[in-house]
Amino acid sequence: MRIRAAELGSAQAIGLIGKFYEDGTLVEKDVSKVFKFLEVAAKRGDALAHNLLALYEEDIGNMNKSIKHLKVAASAGHKKSMDALMNLYRDKLLSKDELTQTLRAYQASNDLTKSQERDDARELKQTLANDIDAMKNEKQDGR
Secondary structure, eight states, rough: OOOHHHTTOHHHHHHHHHHHHHHSSSSSHHHHHHHHHHHHHHHTTTTTHHHHHHHHHHHTHHHHHHHHHHHHHHHTTTHHHHHHHHHHHHSSSSHHHHHHHHHHHHHHHHSSOOHHHHHHHHHHHHHHHHHHHHHHHHHTOOO
């Protein structure tokens, strides 16, 4: 079902396939494919993909690219990205204007999301996490 969703262009499903390649879930680990899938998912608007790309960019020393990904993800309402930007501001790696602008976009994004939609999204996220855990366990058990 996730493969079909990715074929139909679901940014979240594409990003999830990238995570499969990162974790080695159902496929052999392949870092180059992780980046490819996450980049496609990010271009299609997946905030989590932007957040993960920010982490990778930071790891290889590309702070400017990392901050750009974090700002996009935070502007879409991604809390971990907003928290990371707050830390960068505290470390004087982000200007007050950049933080303020992104914080306003973050708040606006969260205000637009109805509470029922947020609850549904959390439930879906938990379901996906449970599916991933089950697939990892099946793979480890050799099923």
